[in-house]
Amino acid sequence: MGKKHSKFDINPAASTVTTTTAPSSQARTGGTYLVTEENGSRSSHQQPKSQTKMAANDVFVCNQGDLKDGEMREVEVAGGKVLLTRDKGEYYAVGPKCTHYGAPLANGVLCNGRVRCPWHGACFNVKTGDIEDFPGLNSLPTFEVSVRDSKVYVKADAETVKKATRVKSMVKHVADNKQTFVLVGGGPATVECAETLRQEGFTGKVVIVTREKHLPYDRPKLSKAMDIKPEAIALRDADFYKSHDIEIQMEKEVVSVDSSGKSVKFSDGGSVQFDKLLIATGGKPRTLPIPGLDLQNVCQLRTPGDANYIASAAQGKKVVIIGSSFIGMEVASCLAEKAESVSVVDLIKVPFQLTLGDKVGAALQKMHEDKGVKFYFERSVKEFVGEDGKVTEAILSDGTKLEADLCVLGIGVVPATDFLKDSGITMTTRGFITVDKSLQTNMADIYAAGDIVEFPLFTAGDQQANIQHWQMAHQHGHTAALNMLGKTTEVHSIPYFWTVQYGKSVRYTGYGPGYDDVVVHGDLEAPKFVAFYTKGETVVAVASLAFDPIVSQAAQLMLNGGTITKEEIKDDPKSWTSRLQKF
DSSP, X not given: OOOOOOTTOOSTTOOOOOOOOOOTTSOBBTTBOOOOGGGTOOXXXXXXXHHHHHHTOEEEEEEGGXXXXXXXXXXXXXXXXXXXXXXXXXXXXXXXXXXXXXXXXXXXXXXXXXXXXXXTOOEEETTXXXXXXXXXXXXXXXXXXXXXXTEEEEEOOHHHHHHOOXXXXXXXXXXXXXXXXXXXXXXXXXXXXXXXXXXXXXXXXXXXXXXXXXXXXXXXXXXXXXXXXXXXXXXXXXXXXXXXXXXXXXXXXXXEXXXXXXXXXXXXXXXXXXXXXXXXXXEEEOOOOOTTXXXXXXXXXXXHHHXXXXXXXXXXXEEEEEOOSHHHHXXXXXXXXXXXXXXXXXXXXXXXXXXXXXHHHHHHHHXXXXXXXXXXXXOOEEEEEEETTEEEEEEETXXXXXXXXXXXEOSOEEESOGGGTTSOOOBOTTSOEEOOTTOBOSSTTEEEOGGGEEEEEGGGTTEEEOOOOHHHHHHHHHHHHHHHXXXXXXXXXXXXXXXXXXXXXXXXXXXXXXXXXXXXXXXXXXXXXXXXXXXXXXXXXXXXXXXXXXXHHHHXXXXXXXXOBTTTTSSOTTGGGGXXXXX
């Protein structure tokens, strides 16, 4: 999973830290050992100043027997907190919060040398602090742990504890390296790919090409905080890309790829040659052939500009949302207290019916209805009607007329791959790119990642699957980078996504298409529940609300090759969690 840092590489800029295997009489330090004057020897290299500073802050945190294997807790050091873990008899200490959105990792899952975030499933190596599954880009700082006289001590400096995040070391472009790797798309797949390339020692040119006018940003936030500005949700700022020699070309739309000539052509007539290419263009909003679709204030949500406009135009107005899946319902949640009214129209029977099922969908519907949202199910929009070029009404298929100052289409996306039609790259009839486990297309040196691909999903018997999750796009970018460098790696990640509505978060892991039953525990009216989606006698997906960390526990069990049976969750939703520590 990329370059591993020494337990003592707290400062990513430190290029040399000497460690060695110590005799049993020396102080144990989290699975690796540091030879110092304190234990009678000296390392052959002077320790970085940050290490010397840390050595002055040696804090007793617990007795050796206070934690069992597989347990963790936050402990106080240097005016802050770190996460102390015990794994296979060794103690480790890392930053206490997930680097994605700051979830307390102590509430997550520790298993097999990894701690998994309870909110969105990101995973960190407890020995190195490195992020090994996603979402998020940064790793955790690590801190030296020693055990002396059955007491556990952590060494840490206040500055590192306060920062609580770490960027892995990266190389820069070297003029002698004439290779150019081009990454097309402005999402997490290209950003994670670029960073992994630099972390793994690639010194050629790295070029990210995006048709957007903003630096790559946290797109899931657009439907959850619609008035947010793009600079506030940028994955990295401009200085970051510049300092790591990652070139960003914005407002560059790709119109064709010459696979044999290894070039990418832009709509402005320009082009760029590549040695390796990653295509990660994501989706574009699905449209419907509805009369009046071109009226003003009939909107789609894809960019920060879209989100900001919708948030502003909805104030005190009548809003009609077409679609009751994740985009549509998150928009409804955002606008319910701002708009005069919010109405949702869909062909299905309850929100999220296809993904979460009738029971969970009905519970979430009630949550929206309690906020004043009205639903019009088993109907579609037949026509948008307007005056002076601006929408005033949505006419439904059954003749119902809904007053509308603003209409938002939230009916999903289609792959943005039209520009590949003459490239020779294999695609499905729906426009998804077919790739193997290494994200390689059928064309040499061309890879694809994220929402636009179908790839072999190991939890589904390696059947080709399309997973349009923010988390999986990160993992694809990381995996593609390793394979672009000749480091053969297969995608090995469990799908994980979430939605936030009215401050409540539903988490989901697994691969649920084709499920034939849903077993629900908890209280759907509260709402506080966990839902198990089963196919035959096997649980294929798990969703929860206010039931943490059960979804992250399920993700970890599935990642380790374990399965949950329908029988064992029939009466007790948590009985299977005891098996996590067997891995």
